[in-house]
Amino acid sequence: MTDYRRLRVALLGAGSVGSQVASLLRQHGDELADRAGATLELVGIAVRDVNAPREVDLPQELLTTDAKTLIVGADIVIELMGGIEPAREYLLEAINSGADVVTANKALLATHGPELFAAADQVGAQVYYEAAAAGAIPIIRPLRDSLAGDRVQRIMGIVNGTTNYILDRMDKEGAEFADVLADAQALGYAEADPTADVEGYDAAQKAAILASLAFHTTIPLESVHREGITQIDKSMMDAARKAGYVIKLLAVCERLNDSAGGESISVRVYPALVDREHPLASVHGANNAVFVQAEAAGNLMFYGAGAGGVQTASAVLGDVVSAARRHIAGGVGVGESTLANLPIVPIGHVTTRYQITLEVNDRPGVLATVAGTLSDGKVSIATVEQTVIDADDADAATARLVIGTHKAREQDLSDTVDTLAASGVVARVVSVLRVEGD
Ligand code: NAP
Numbered sequence: 001m002t003d004y005r006r007l008r009v010a011l012l013g014a015g016s017v018g019s020q021v022a023s024l025l026r027q028h029g030d031e032l033a034d035r036a037g038a039t040l041e042l043v044g045i046a047v048r049d050v051n052a053p054r055e056v057d058l059p060q061e062l063l064t065t066d067a068k069t070l071i072v073g074a075d076i077v078i079e080l081m082g083g084i085e086p087a088r089e090y091l092l093e094a095i096n097s098g099a100d101v102v103t104a105n106k107a108l109l110a111t112h113g114p115e116l117f118a119a120a121d122q123v124g125a126q127v128y129y130e131a132a133a134a135g136a137i138p139i140i141r142p143l144r145d146s147l148a149g150d151r152v153q154r155i156m157g158i159v160n161g162t163t164n165y166i167l168d169r170m171d172k173e174g175a176e177f178a179d180v181l182a183d184a185q186a187l188g189y190a191e192a193d194p195t196a197d198v199e200g201y202d203a204a205q206k207a208a209i210l211a212s213l214a215f216h217t218t219i220p221l222e223s224v225h226r227e228g229i230t231q232i233d234k235s236m237m238d239a240a241r242k243a244g245y246v247i248k249l250l251a252v253c254e255r256l257n258d259s260a261g262g263e264s265i266s267v268r269v270y271p272a273l274v275d276r277e278h279p280l281a282s283v284h285g286a287n288n289a290v291f292v293q294a295e296a297a298g299n300l301m302f303y304g305a306g307a308g309g310v311q312t313a314s315a316v317l318g319d320v321v322s323a324a325r326r327h328i329a330g331g332v333g334v335g336e337s338t339l340a341n342l343p344i345v346p347i348g349h350v351t352t353r354y355q356i357t358l359e360v361n362d363r364p365g366v367l368a369t370v371a372g373t374l375s376d377g378k379v380s381i382a383t384v385e386q387t388v389i390d391a392d393d394a395d396a397a398t399a400r401l402v403i404g405t406h407k408a409r410e411q412d413l414s415d416t417v418d419t420l421a422a423s424g425v426v427a428r429v430v431s432v433l434r435v436e437g438d
Contacts, residue, residue, distance in 0.1 A: 007038045007324050010070045010099075011045045012090055013080035014054060014063070017104055017131070018045070020313035021078060023056040025320070032317070036324035044070040046081075055309065072097060076323045078316060079103040088112050095119045095127070100323040100333065104131035104316055110205035110221045113212070117336040126326060126333025128319035133206040134159050134288045136311035137304045138318075143213040143292070144334075151295040152214040155253040156436060159206040161286035161306045162190045162197035163229050163249040167271070168284050170237050171246055177232055189286055199228035200269040203251045210290070211253035211267040216340035225268035225347040232271055236431050239357060239402060243385075245273035246281045250436055256345060264343045266350045272436040273355055280437065348411035353382070353435035355404050356417065359428040362388055362397035366425045370401065373423060377416025380406040398427055404435070 011022055025032065025042050033039045045058060046067035064070055067090055071077055077094035079101060081087050087108050094101050096119065103109070109116070109132050120127050130140045134157065143152070158164050162184060169180045181198065184190035196202045204226040208219040229249050240247050254266045274281050279301050283289040288306025293299055305311035326333060360366050367386070374381055383404035388397065405413070413432070420426045 002034070004033050004037060004039045005328060006041050007036075007075040007327055008043045008073060009040050009076045009078065009320065010043055010074035010094075011078045011080065012067050012070070012087070013082070014045045014047050014058060015080065015082075016055065016309035017312045017316065018078075018080035019055045019058065020309040021080060021316050021320075022058055022062075024310075024313055024317055032321060036321045037328050038324045040076075040320065040324060043074065046070050068093065071099070074099050075327055076320060077101045078320060079105060080316065081105075082107070084108055084111060088116070091116055091127075092119055095123060095125050098123065098125065100126050100128065100327060102128045102316055102319040102323055104129065104312055106132040106202070106205040106209060110208040113209070113336075114218050114338075120333055121335045124332035126323065128323055129209070130319050131312045131315035133209045134290055134302070135161075135304075135306040135308065136314050137288055137290065137302050137306065138315070139210065139290050139302050140213065142300075142302065143210065147214075147292070147294055147297065148337075150297050151255070152292060153255050153295060154293045155210055155214055155251070155290060156280060157203075157206065157210060157251040157253075157290040158248055158280060158283050158288055159210075159251050159290065159306060160197055160200075160203040160249060161288055162194065163200075163203070164283060164288070165189045165286040166198070167229060167232065167247055167249065170232070170234065171241065174234060174238065176234050177230065198230055200226045200249065203249060203269045207251035207253055207267050207269050210251065211265060212336070212338065214253055214292075215255060215265045215342055216337045217265060217342045217344070218338045219265075219267055219344065223267065223344040225266075225270070227270040229271045231431075236357075236433070239431075240273055240433075243273070243355065243402065243404070244276050245355075245435070246276055247271050247433070248274050248280060248283070250274070250280070252436060254350075255342075256349070264345045264349075266345050266347070268347055268350065270434060272434045274437045278437040348409070348414075350410045351407045352410070353405055353407055353438070354379075354413055355402065355431075355433050355435055357430035357432075358401045358403070358420065358426050359389070359398050359430055360401055360426050362399040363425075366399075367401070369423065369425050370403070370420060373420050374403070374405070374416055377419060378412045379408040379416050382406045400430070
């Protein structure tokens with residue numbers, strides 16, 4: 001066995017991911033040493049309760065509740081506790097004491113990433129976070145390194161497994177949201193409090209991280225437009241299927257060009273209609289995928305497990321090996337590039353296609369009124385499909401109009417839908433969904 005330099009590795013957290021990282025580090029220690037060029041010595045694992053049951057057997061003597069002492073003298077600190085505090089405090093301490101840090105904490109990076117990156121820059125250390133977006137899928141390095149010579153135009157990601165699992169089952173089984181959510185909770189695919197997933201908060205954090213890398217711009221989480229999937233029902237799913245679409249919760253990060261040659265970016269999370277022929281439509285179950293469109297590279301798709309203890313541990317260990325190699329080689333870490341500093345536009349400026357579903361009074365002239373209102377509002381119709389809902393009583397007859405639009409500005413579209421809703425001819429705006437994936 002080669003006599004490598006020993007690097008002290010401190011692990012903070014031994015839950016779903018941390019316990020697997022500890023186990024793999026111990027199991028494959030020799031192999032990892034050969035790859036890293038250093039022996040990775042796990043010096044301790046900080047937890048809240050050293051007697052809590054663990055998913056894997058870990059030597060009791062490695063467990064401690066004293067994270068602060070563990071950090072002192074570590075060469076690499078792996079943070080897998082989650083949450084903002086004390087994770088932020090511990091990572092800053094680790095960086096300032098000369099360690100490289102590895103984290104999977106998207107909530108922390110999306111809110112305090114710039115602070116951590118600045119602290120690492122100051123001392124020449126590096127923050128590694130491959131597991132923070134889309135779990136096991138390599139996407140941070142491709143965006144940061146492999147595509148560093150290209151210009152990313154757009155990213156469309158299915159970055160939340162829980163919502164993809166729910167929407168996929170609704171699509172396949174014709175089931176209602178609440179029923180599938182309850183099932184997903186029983187099967188462990190959704191948390192008891194599913195808010196972070198179903199309201200799009202988790203996806204928004206990942207969108208901020210990905211957009212920041214892709215567009216070399218700091219993206220405050222507040223600038224990410226976010227909508228969840230709780231309003232998606234069976235009838236919307238059925239209508240989408242009939243029109244050749246599937247509904248997916250997408251994180252869309254896009255470079256926008258104005259007529260004067262200026263550039264800006266939009267980062268948004270919402271449920272959108274995706275053509276069934278699009279590669280993202282074939283992402284089933286709890287899987288994740290990130291579809292990247294770059295100027296020179298063209299279309300790239302990254303697909304796989306977006307979560308799971310052992311799967312995520314793979315990405316964490318990749319970072320640990322990179323951190324070890326850097327530690328051995330010396331030199332300063334690669335900082336985050338945010339110098340492009342592009343302006344981030346609000347959702348109202350975004351241009352996309354829409355599908356508007358309306359219930360209208362089925363009277364002569366209604367279609368013309370709807371078409372006229374859309375045209376006045378600068379929304380151009382691409383397709384219209386009309387279904388009569390209740391024809392027994394001529395006075396009460398209503399029709400369902402499904403209108404596909406050409407690209408329109410979000411603000412124009414939403415103003416026009418408000419005008420339609422107040423026009424007297426529209427009984428109900430059933431849904432307004434964006435169509436993504438051109
Ligand atoms: P988890 O199962 O809840 O485990 C958290 C661990 O951190 C536990 O071992 C806990 O100790 C320990 N901990 C929490 N607060 C602590 C504190 N103040 N001091 C010391 N230890 C503390 O979490 P997880 O699912 O492994 O997730 C870890 C991180 O990975 C999160 O940032 C998460 O967003 C990210 N991530 C997770 C997944 C996934 O599939 N789970 C995927 C991608 C990214 P006790 O065990 O004693 O309670």
